[in-house]
Amino acid sequence: MxxxxxxxxxxxxxxxxxxxxxxxxxLTDARVWRGGECIAAHVSPARLAEELLDxxxxxxxxxxxxxxxxxxxxxxxxxxxxxxxEDALAPHERTKASRSADHIFFTVYGVxxxxxxxxxxxxTELSPARISGFVxxxxxxxxxxxxxxxxxxxxxxxxxxxxxPDLISxxxxxxxxxxxxxxVDGHFAVIQDLDDAIEHLExxxxxxxxxxxxxEQKVYGYRKSLVQLRRVVLPMREVVNTLIRHRGRTGxxxxxxxxxxxxxxxxxxxxxxxxRDMVSSVFETNLSLQNARLNTIMxxxxxxxxxxxxxxxxxxxxxxxVPYPGFNNAFGFWLSVALILGLSLGLFALxxxxxxx
Numbered sequence: 001m002x003x004x005x006x007x008x009x010x011x012x013x014x015x016x017x018x019x020x021x022x023x024x025x026x027l028t029d030a031r032v033w034r035g036g037e038c039i040a041a042h043v044s045p046a047r048l049a050e051e052l053l054d055x056x057x058x059x060x061x062x063x064x065x066x067x068x069x070x071x072x073x074x075x076x077x078x079x080x081x082x083x084x085x086e087d088a089l090a091p092h093e094r095t096k097a098s099r100s101a102d103h104i105f106f107t108v109y110g111v112x113x114x115x116x117x118x119x120x121x122x123x124t125e126l127s128p129a130r131i132s133g134f135v136x137x138x139x140x141x142x143x144x145x146x147x148x149x150x151x152x153x154x155x156x157x158x159x160x161x162x163x164x165p166d167l168i169s170x171x172x173x174x175x176x177x178x179x180x181x182x183x184v185d186g187h188f189a190v191i192q193d194l195d196d197a198i199e200h201l202e203x204x205x206x207x208x209x210x211x212x213x214x215x216e217q218k219v220y221g222y223r224k225s226l227v228q229l230r231r232v233v234l235p236m237r238e239v240v241n242t243l244i245r246h247r248g249r250t251g252x253x254x255x256x257x258x259x260x261x262x263x264x265x266x267x268x269x270x271x272x273x274x275x276r277d278m279v280s281s282v283f284e285t286n287l288s289l290q291n292a293r294l295n296t297i298m299x300x301x302x303x304x305x306x307x308x309x310x311x312x313x314x315x316x317x318x319x320x321x322v323p324y325p326g327f328n329n330a331f332g333f334w335l336s337v338a339l340i341l342g343l344s345l346g347l348f349a350l351x352x353x354x355x356x357x
Contacts (some may be wrong), residue, residue: 006197018130027043027044027063028063028064029040029042029060030042030043030061031043031059031060032048032051033165034056034058035056036165036166036167036168045074048078049077049079051138056141057138058070058174059138059140059172060175061139061140062142062144066143068085069355071085071088071143075134078136078139080102080136081133084103084105087105088132089106089145093107093269095107095109095239096235096238096239097238097243099242099246101184103134104135104242104246105134105135106133106239106242106243107130108131108180108183109128109129109130109232110131110183111129111187111229113230117236127148127150128228129147129150130145130167131143131183132145135173135243136172137171138172139172140172140176164178167257173254174254176243177258177261180236180243181261183236184261184268185264187268188264188267188271191268194225195271195275198222200216201215201282202282205285205286205289211289215286219283221284222279223276223279226272226275226276226279227314229272230272230276233268233272234269236265236268237266237269240258240262244258244262306347307344307347313338
């Protein structure tokens, strides 16, 4: 027979296991601000849950490659819906932002500028790094995942937070703004590098030596990079717009900062689109120039063939084994020479005038 206490103990077992999983969760960093001043760092998950209940504090925690069990346990402590955890850990999640009753979830991608530099040129392969976040009323939980050996670097983000204590006092919206502003600035740096590289391609287009297969490979490489970058940059408009629409939940006093951030996102999107058009223009111009060079070569070959045909025809005529004016006579030899030189020089002058030679 079961005692009355047994069901109670069993019901507490899953909760105890979840708390243990959350306590064993290794936070890469966790901070607590009060009045814009950092009062605690590397705090435990249990303290994070306590500080989130304090209206005077702002809390941030970061996780690197957590397991589903660990994140679910922490989400339970922080009051995050378990359904949202799936999006945070799903592979190949697109850039997006969505609102729930108790939080706002977003996923964005940063691009490392240094990963594109190689031997003085911009490499054509981008390495996006993913970071997701849960925006709570008084805190921000970020989740970073490793993709192809790349992890989003938070050093610049933390430096921005430390440099703006007045903004941090505004709440979790300030933390989100600093993170997204760093991401967008990284996009701008990559776009600038691609812009410089594509402008260099335009200069190569009109060189006398023309282009080769390496040039075409570069064009295709930059076009592929822009397609990848477009998938990262364009959805940022919806991410920032979602945060602006629900700024009442993320901090209304930061409207001007978010409006400026949205303007930067629009500029990055328009710049990316213009670079796509530029690459397409470079590709089409290269084909047109190749056709023009081919036509020039064909005209030159046709002109030289016509010039060669004159002495061939004249020597063939005078080489007949039948009598003709000047046959077996020096007069016939000089007549053939005069005809060859006169007609050839006349045709050469005509082709030169028409710019065929």
